[in-house]
Amino acid sequence: MDSLTSLAQRLMALDDKLTDCMRCGMCQAVCPMFGASGMEADVARGKLALIGNMAHEIFRDPDALSDKLGRCLLCGSCQAACPPGVKIMDIFRESREVVHEFLGLHPAKKLIFRQLLGHPKLFNLAMSVGAPVQKLLFRSSNDRQGTVCAPMLDFMLGDRHIRPLAKQSLHAKYGFLDESRAPNKLQVAFFPGCLGDKMYTEMSEACIKVLHHHGVAIYMPDTFACCGIPAVSSGDAKGMLNQLSCNLALLANRSFDYLVTPCGSCTSTIKELWPEYAERLDDTSARVAKSISDRTMDINAFLIDVLHVEPKTPKEGAVKVTYHDSCHLKKSLGISAQPRTLLKANENYSLVEMNEADRCCGCGGSFNLFHYDYSRKIGQRKRDNVVQSGAAVVTAGCPACMMQLEDVLSHNGDPVTVKHPVELYAETL
Amino acid sequence: MASQGLISDFEQMLGKENVFSSEADLQSYSYDSAVLEPVIPSLVVRPTNSEQLAAAVTKLYENGIPMTVRGSGTNLSGGTIPDKSETVVILTTGLTRILEINSNDLYAVVEPGVITAQFAQEVAKSNLFYPPDPGSQAVSTIGGNIAENAGGLRGLKYGVTKDYVMGLEFFDATGALVKTGSRTVKCVTGYNLAGMMIQSEGTLGVISQAILKLVPPPKASRALMAVFDNIQNAAEAVAGIIAAHVLPCTLEFLDNNTIVRVDDFTHAGLPREAGAILLIEVDGHPAQVEDDAAAVEKVLKENKATAVHIPKDAAEKFKLWEARRMALPVLARCRPTTVLEDATVPRSQIPAMMKAVNEIAAKYKVEVGTFGHAGDGNLHPTFLCDKRDKEEYHRVELAIDEMFDVAINLQGTLSGEHGIGTAKSKWMEKETSRGTILFSQRLRRALDPKGLLNPSKLVGI
Ligand SMILES: Cc1cc2nc3c(=O)[nH]c(=O)nc-3n(C[C@H](O)[C@H](O)[C@H](O)COP(=O)(O)OP(=O)(O)OC[C@H]3O[C@@H](n4cnc5c(N)ncnc54)[C@H](O)[C@@H]3O)c2cc1C
Numbered sequence: 065m066d067s068l069t070s071l072a073q074r075l076m077a078l079d080d081k082l083t084d085c086m087r088c089g090m091c092q093a094v095c096p097m098f099g100a101s102g103m104e105a106d107v108a109r110g111k112l113a114l115i116g117n118m119a120h121e122i123f124r125d126p127d128a129l130s131d132k133l134g135r136c137l138l139c140g141s142c143q144a145a146c147p148p149g150v151k152i153m154d155i156f157r158e159s160r161e162v163v164h165e166f167l168g169l170h171p172a173k174k175l176i177f178r179q180l181l182g183h184p185k186l187f188n189l190a191m192s193v194g195a196p197v198q199k200l201l202f203r204s205s206n207d208r209q210g211t212v213c214a215p216m217l218d219f220m221l222g223d224r225h226i227r228p229l230a231k232q233s234l235h236a237k238y239g240f241l242d243e244s245r246a247p248n249k250l251q252v253a254f255f256p257g258c259l260g261d262k263m264y265t266e267m268s269e270a271c272i273k274v275l276h277h278h279g280v281a282i283y284m285p286d287t288f289a290c291c292g293i294p295a296v297s298s299g300d301a302k303g304m305l306n307q308l309s310c311n312l313a314l315l316a317n318r319s320f321d322y323l324v325t326p327c328g329s330c331t332s333t334i335k336e337l338w339p340e341y342a343e344r345l346d347d348t349s350a351r352v353a354k355s356i357s358d359r360t361m362d363i364n365a366f367l368i369d370v371l372h373v374e375p376k377t378p379k380e381g382a383v384k385v386t387y388h389d390s391c392h393l394k395k396s397l398g399i400s401a402q403p404r405t406l407l408k409a410n411e412n413y414s415l416v417e418m419n420e421a422d423r424c425c426g427c428g429g430s431f432n433l434f435h436y437d438y439s440r441k442i443g444q445r446k447r448d449n450v451v452q453s454g455a456a457v458v459t460a461g462c463p464a465c466m467m468q469l470e471d472v473l474s475h476n477g478d479p480v481t482v483k484h485p486v487e488l489y490a491e492t493l
Numbered sequence: 494m495a496s497q498g499l500i501s502d503f504e505q506m507l508g509k510e511n512v513f514s515s516e517a518d519l520q521s522y523s524y525d526s527a528v529l530e531p532v533i534p535s536l537v538v539r540p541t542n543s544e545q546l547a548a549a550v551t552k553l554y555e556n557g558i559p560m561t562v563r564g565s566g567t568n569l570s571g572g573t574i575p576d577k578s579e580t581v582v583i584l585t586t587g588l589t590r591i592l593e594i595n596s597n598d599l600y601a602v603v604e605p606g607v608i609t610a611q612f613a614q615e616v617a618k619s620n621l622f623y624p625p626d627p628g629s630q631a632v633s634t635i636g637g638n639i640a641e642n643a644g645g646l647r648g649l650k651y652g653v654t655k656d657y658v659m660g661l662e663f664f665d666a667t668g669a670l671v672k673t674g675s676r677t678v679k680c681v682t683g684y685n686l687a688g689m690m691i692q693s694e695g696t697l698g699v700i701s702q703a704i705l706k707l708v709p710p711p712k713a714s715r716a717l718m719a720v721f722d723n724i725q726n727a728a729e730a731v732a733g734i735i736a737a738h739v740l741p742c743t744l745e746f747l748d749n750n751t752i753v754r755v756d757d758f759t760h761a762g763l764p765r766e767a768g769a770i771l772l773i774e775v776d777g778h779p780a781q782v783e784d785d786a787a788a789v790e791k792v793l794k795e796n797k798a799t800a801v802h803i804p805k806d807a808a809e810k811f812k813l814w815e816a817r818r819m820a821l822p823v824l825a826r827c828r829p830t831t832v833l834e835d836a837t838v839p840r841s842q843i844p845a846m847m848k849a850v851n852e853i854a855a856k857y858k859v860e861v862g863t864f865g866h867a868g869d870g871n872l873h874p875t876f877l878c879d880k881r882d883k884e885e886y887h888r889v890e891l892a893i894d895e896m897f898d899v900a901i902n903l904q905g906t907l908s909g910e911h912g913i914g915t916a917k918s919k920w921m922e923k924e925t926s927r928g929t930i931l932f933s934q935r936l937r938r939a940l941d942p943k944g945l946l947n948p949s950k951l952v953g954i
């Protein structure tokens with residue numbers, strides 16, 4: 065009964081934020097989940113109503129609530145479009161945390177989020193064993209994206225066309241990197257993110273190449289933990305705090321000028337959630353997290369706003385490229401111009417806009433794991449827009465989006481490749 | 494909760510994926526955009542074609558179960574809040590096909606769940622124009638627009654939803670198909686039942702298909718913004734524009750409180766001392782637009798506008814309209830509860846109405862910001878409060894009561910576009926007459942003998 069009472073109390077604390085929702089329903093226009101299911105319980109208005117009823121103890125089925133809350137990509141599209149500016153993401157995170165604390169994490173998720181991601185050494189070990197072994201499990205799906213499908217892992221992966229893990233992870237290749245600053249030049253901490261470390265290593269290497277080209281020194285320890293967003297999304301505050309402490313220890317007392325990441329989700333987590341969660345650790349951590357947050361930048365924004373990379377006019381016969389606005393970049397951080405400018409820095413490409421460029425691609429991190437059918441349905445709309453644009457390359461500033469784009473394009477057999485804007489810029493150097 | 498038997502019957506009829514009976518799902522169809530208490534329905538069903546819709550209505554009629562039709566649930570008067578716990582909600586959101594866009598005969602045929610803005614976009618692709626543009630158009634359904642007779646910013650020149658309905662198909666309370674109107678501009682075959690269905694708020698039948706009028710799009714447009722020391726001057730300017738025989742497509746105003754609140758939020762440098770701002774857009778043939786804009790500018794200056802801004806390009810025009818777009822979002826951010834009203838008065842009575850609204854707000858010590866459609870007298874006094882504070886909310890209710898009295902005395906109306914639902918039914922008789930209520934109720938009872946269609950809405954049954 066105690067846990068129930070504390071649950072109710074924490075939900076009561078949400079009441080103020082919840083009453084800001086005027087039930088206007090405008091979030092229906094942008095919600096990818098609602099777009100796919102058409103069910104009111106899937107749109108922010110419906111979820112907020114459920115959470116509100118829970119707080120008022122009308123609603124007594126936390127399992128169903130948890131299930132409903134999970135039908136969400138945490139993409140923030142609703143919050144960005146919400147007329148009265150309801151703090152929807154805070155409410156969703158907080159209620160997920162509360163509900164999951166109450167229900168207890170699913171054992172498998174507990175293992176992944178708390179053990180593996182929280183203990184980088186263990187995670188890295190598991191992955192390095194994974195890479196050679198997976199050759200036996202995956203077969204190539206013969207497509208432009210270089211993904212593989214995994215018939216033997218069907219029970220776990222469904223019909224995903226995901227790319228294989230890198231043969232060698234970034235941290236294994238570079239080890240503990242700590243370059244010293246050249247005179248009058250910058251040093252950045254480079255946070256590749258899990259996908260940048262283990263899957264999209266060529267993207268991360270493009271970032272390193274570009275930074276070096278501009279004379280920027282890099283600090284990149286080989287034991288970064290996950291940024292924590294998967295744990296937060298499943299309501300696992302403990303897992304997040306674990307990973308956060310780990311990362312703060314690596315970043316405290318370091319004099320880098322900026323922390324840059326090629327992953328929109330990592331950037332928004334570091335900027336927005338680290339300071340908030342660090343307050344639950346201790347004063348010092350809170351101070352460190354705040355100082356890191358202030359210095360954190362998306363790599364596209366860093367290249368344009370700090371290093372002043374200039375756009376060029378596309379050459380005759382340039383390859384058409386289009387850009388997908390990742391939710392965490394555009395809706396959380398307001399970054400949409402810089403990646404486009406960066407694409408224009410390579411004159412061999414010409415930027416064409418797709419329809420609904422800022423509509424969610426449907427990945428949503430662990431949403432993709434648990435609601436693959438909806439994820440695919442939402443992704444199909446994105447795919448249609450990409451293909452309609454006529455572009456040969458689609459870019460996104462977040463490897464999670466890249467993974468989703470590769471999956472849907474591959475399933476449709478489309479000859480469109482998926483890249484990070486930095487990769488195209490790196491081609492010019 | 495509905496009986497297991499009824500649930501399985503519907504599952505058979507519509508498919509499992511279109512029948513919602515879990516408590517969590519039922520909860521999410523217990524409210525709409527009105528500030529009213531939720532009522533949880535017993536079952537929610539989503540037909541995906543007309544035959545299924547007819548079958549669902551018939552089934553509910555046979556079982557004597559009350560039904561509430563729901564589009565996107567954005568009405569502001571409680572029209573989609575279930576009447577009682579036995580109510581079954583029928584969603585139209587599975588009926589989303591645009592069946593025809595005919596550019597020779599200038600009409601379109603749609604199912605009721607089509608989203609207004611998506612429809613307008615499709616129509617635009619055929620280089621045609623569907624003008625009704627309620628503020629909720631990005632989410633509202635055509636069925637909801639018809640059943641509420643939704644208006645919008647373009648009302649003054651282009652009219653409202655009713656001006657675009659050429660014909661309808663609907664199912665009566667028993668599930669029988671009724672057809673009215675046609676694809677022709679002229680049609681006098683039988684009663685004008687389409688007219689009866691417009692603004693019927695789900696009480697007379699369930700619309701299954703609509704034939705909508707389309708018009709050629711204007712080729713050019715021009716926007717202007719004018720600043721006034723007080724509302725009286727702004728209202729005289731509006732009268733002057735009409736007297737000069739210019740019919741702007743939009744003619745919007747913001748009052749001082751709204752201007753200040755929007756400026757606080759956007760730091761757009763709005764004139765904080767102004768008593769009112771008018772935002773005007775004229776559209777049509779390019780030459781006509783030039784003439785009209787010049788005429789409007791002249792009238793504005795003659796009527797003591799302290800400043801007139803004319804945007805030079807699309808970007809500036811977009812910025813100019815920002816103040817109007819932000820009015821509701823900004824007001825809604827001020828306090829937890831936002832009560833958006835739509836009392837409407839004859840254009841010339843706007844100053845009297847605005848004076849009364851502000852005096853009433855002061856009397857009851859409640860905050861109100863007003864913006865709205867100056868061209869058609871449709872005001873949106875927006876009361877800002879916290880519903881959880883019972884005493885404050887009571888004062889808001891008293892203020893709104895008094896505001897309606899004034900609107901009626903000024904020969905205006907309770908609701909220009911948001912509908913009656915349950916939110917305003919108690920004032921119906923005051924604006925109309927006892928006879929009107931009785932006549933409407935007799936009409937309803939004749940058409941819906943079991944009293945199943947949204948029974949407590951509008952005049953009741
Ligand atoms: C932010 C905001 C701005 C708004 N701005 C405007 C505005 O500018 N102008 C305006 O007029 N309104 C406005 N509204 C009110 C509302 O959006 C409109 O009334 C709209 O037409 C409702 O459409 P809906 O699909 O949400 O209908 P719902 O709310 O689902 O239903 C409205 C009514 O129609 C009935 N109904 C729905 N479908 C059918 C059908 N197929 N057959 C029979 N009855 C049916 C329902 O039973 C109900 O009584 C606004 C609302 C919000 C929240």
Ligand code: SF4
Pocket residue numbers: 084085086087088089090091092108109112142145146147148149150152
């Ligand atoms: S847009 Fe915001 S205020 Fe409107 S219903 Fe959605 S969450 Fe609530």
Ligand code: SF4
Pocket residue numbers: 094095096097098106107108135136137138139140141142143
């Ligand atoms: S976060 Fe995204 S998926 Fe979740 S409710 Fe908001 S818009 Fe929908």
